[in-house]
Amino acid sequence: MPHRNAPLTETGRLRLARCIVEDGWSIRRAAERFQVSHTTAARWARRYQELGVAGMADRSSRPRCSPARTVQRTERRICKLRVTHRLGPARIAARLGLSPSTVHRVLVRYGMPPLTHLDRASGSPVRRYERDRPGELxxxxxxxxxxIPDGGGHRVLGRAAGRRNRQATTTAQRNAHGNPRLxxxxxxxxxxxxxxxxxxxxxxxxxxxxxxxxxxxxxxxxxxxxxxxxxxxxxxxxxxxxxxxxxxxxxxxxxxxxxxxxxxxxxxxxxxxxxxxxxxxxxxxxxxxxxxxxxxxxxxxxxxxxxxxxxxxxxxxxxxxxxxxxxxxx
The missing domain is CATH 3.30.420.10 (Ribonuclease H-like superfamily/Ribonuclease H)
Structure with a gap:
């Protein structure tokens, strides 16, 4: 999709190409009229001659080949570790000597579900459900x-202070050794x-x-x-x-x-x-x-x-x- 300041939209490209191909304008004259470069005008004219109106649409910028892409064997090992051991990108990367970002891209490319969506016991995707109306289930x-003992427990005050408060709690029951049971x-x-x-x-x-x-x-x-x-x-x-x-x-x-x-x-x-x-x-x-x-x-x-x-x-x-x-x- 062209940005807001693009000199040519799909309609503008079509007008440019028709001026060159059908009306016989020179490439330089058409480029000056539509305020684009000489090479841009030639490119859209060539696409119009080859593909017609369909050639005016944007094409993907994805390269035809990616020489630096992770080899397929390594990608399969990444997916296997995710399914069998349910590991995250960082731990898989440490095992295979890869970057965590590389492992994450491979998992996304193969559509592997996040760990939070997997059952811990089986590794299968969690089947979620929801009833249709309140009260049905x-x-x-x-x-x-x-x-909590009076004065606070060990989670906040530490073991020593928590133990003192526990002993001082009057409402606590005592066992045979006199220790409180909260x-x-x-x-x-x-x-x-x-x-x-x-x-x-x-x-x-x-x-x-x-x-x-x-x-x-x-x-x-x-x-x-x-x-x-x-x-x-x-x-x-x-x-x-x-x-x-x-x-x-x-x-x-x-x-x-x-x-x-x-x-x-x-x-x-x-x-x-x-x-x-x-x-x-x-x-x-x-x-x-x-x-x-x-x-x-x-x-x-x-x-x-x-x-x-x-x-x-x-x-x-x-x-x-x-x-x-x-x-x-x-």
């Missing part, structure tokens, strides 16, 4: 977090597949009674946003294989699906949400107590659902995909 999972918080999360809308609670355990009660509250929370849960997807944890869980799903009219054993990728949306939760809430700033961190969860969840742009939603927040909110069209 809800992912449920549990993440365990260690509680315990864990269990993050139960229900995340809608279509909208990525998330509901999370911090509970004391992951027993079947706790999981079943959480499902009831999650169903109520989604129903308040006019989302009817049709099916849920969980891993193979004992609480999700219990009779109580199955009875709760039946009473709510929810179909329960479980992932394949040792395949957490199937429930990857909620797994990825828990990673975001840890980065942006749980370990985002130095909390001085577990109570302070828990108090920050609800504001963060509101920000995630209503204000934080999601890359899978083209930069829009999850609530943007829930189009049937009460009072929305009043």
């Amino acid at each position: 809800v992912h449920i999972d549990v993440k365990k977090l260690g509680n 315990g864990h918080g269990f993050l139960h999360t229900a995340l809608d597949d279509h909208s990525r809308l998330a509901y999370t609670e911090i509970l004391t355990d992951e027993t079947k009674e706790t999981a079943a009660a959480f499902l009831l509250r999650a169903q109520t929370w989604f129903a308040a946003r006019n989302i009817v849960i049709e099916r849920v997807l969980t891993d193979n944890g004992s609480c999700y294989r219990s009779r109580l869980w199955a009875e709760t799903c039946t009473c709510l009219g929810i179909t329960h699906k479980r992932t394949r054993p040792y395949r957490p990728q199937t429930n990857g949306k909620v797994e990825r949400f828990h990673r975001t939760l840890a980065d942006e809430w749980a370990y985002a700033r130095p909390y001085t107590s577990e109570a302070e961190r828990r108090a920050a969860l609800d504001p963060w969840l509101h920000m995630y659902n209503h204000h934080r742009g999601h890359t899978a939603l083209k930069g829009q927040p999850p609530i943007s995909r829930v189009t049937n909110l009460p009072g929305q069209y009043i």
Whole structure:
């Protein structure tokens, strides 16, 4: 495509060529009239004689041959290392004695998918899916977090100060040797597949009674946003294989699906949400107590659902995909 100051567009080239070939103008006279060089005028006249109007189009500037291009055998070795060992350009370049930029160009030339789009176990491209409407599928999972001692833990203050705060925490239980047991918080999360809308609670355990009660509250929370849960997807944890869980799903009219054993990728949306939760809430700033961190969860969840742009939603927040909110069209 010609630049904005080009003296000749395709139409101008055609007029130039016709003046020379059909009207009998000299090349020098036509070059002066269209303000181009003598060689340029001769080139477009020659192309018009050989190809006609089609010869006025731009041609690719790619060379016919590239003597310095990486040999095909080396290109095949690069692709083999990517598929079999799932290595990046820098590590492949170190093995083969090449430049990382050369390896990257070869991978792009052969259409090799990025490492983030490959399944770690098999090396096959990840099959992504998304349900058509909110509530059609809800992912449920549990993440365990260690509680923070009063005054702050070792992640912020270091081992020595963290150990002193741990010993001084009055709410901690003690074992037989008098050492404190701060315990864990269990993050139960229900995340809608279509909208990525998330509901999370911090509970004391992951027993079947706790999981079943959480499902009831999650169903109520989604129903308040006019989302009817049709099916849920969980891993193979004992609480999700219990009779109580199955009875709760039946009473709510929810179909329960479980992932394949040792395949957490199937429930990857909620797994990825828990990673975001840890980065942006749980370990985002130095909390001085577990109570302070828990108090920050609800504001963060509101920000995630209503204000934080999601890359899978083209930069829009999850609530943007829930189009049937009460009072929305009043």
